[in-house]
Amino acid sequence: MKKISTELENTRKTFSFFSRLKRNSPVDNGLWNEIEEALIQADVGVTATSRIIEVLQAKSKELRLSTSESILDLLKEQLKNSLQKFNTELDSGGDPSVWVFVGVNGVGKTTSVAKVANWKSNENERVVLAAGDTFRAAASEQLEKWANSCGAELIKGAEGADPSSVIYDATEYAQAKNASLVLADTAGRLHTKSNLMQELEKIVRVANKGSGTVTEVLLVLDATVGQNGLQQAKSFAESVDLTGIILTKLDGSSKGGIIFAIAEELAIPIKLIGIGEGKEDLIPFDPEIFVEKILDFQEES
Incomplete structure (x- = not known):
């Protein structure tokens, strides 16, 4: 799998405030306010930031920390811990396993399905793709191209067909052909449309x-x-039991702090991250590497 190098630079820049803090400044209200403001600006969010600050203050008091440098070191460890408490491994315990990809329009669902198919096929897994987005012809065409290129098999229905039946058929086909994994694409749906969310439950x-x-x-x-x-x-978590999140376009975003908000507020693990447009640019999420890459606390000259 591909390794992260400079793809998180935009997010790292939003956390760069921490590298400008004086290493030996005292721990006072001013410092706490600066840390809080920096986390919110980094798109961690108000609720998650408040929780992080609360735990950080309690631990710093317990450890009797007295400098900003020690507080920032503790912050880095706390952010790692907030992400490492989840199991980020993808569950392959079915026979076959079915992974359903959901989300709103334009987030990269079909591309994510295709990239996972490429990854798993390269690991010699027999993969079946289910073209469950029956409302967008381009989705099936896109999956068909990827299936052909990576050796996966594609099950699709007629345009406008019931997506549930397409995915069911794909699962039955996979079982008959001894395929270990079914990757099911679904149509993009607004999380505010209750009828579409009910269809997802189905x-x-x-x-x-x-x-x-x-x-x-x-x-x-x-x-x-x-x-x-x-x-x-x-909204999606209210309709279906989400097991994980794929965060795409992280290479082009300065808002990677959303990862901590998801961890703190929803307790849903990030399982894969998208760091580019290439077919190998969807990779397993590693909390340790992510935090180290975005929180460069080396003091600027």
């Missing part, structure tokens, strides 16, 4: 009635929308 319910097991329901979010993505996640 898709997951019907998929579980077949030979396979839905082991992942992955919400695809566009990192560039920042805190708006948090509301999307809340």
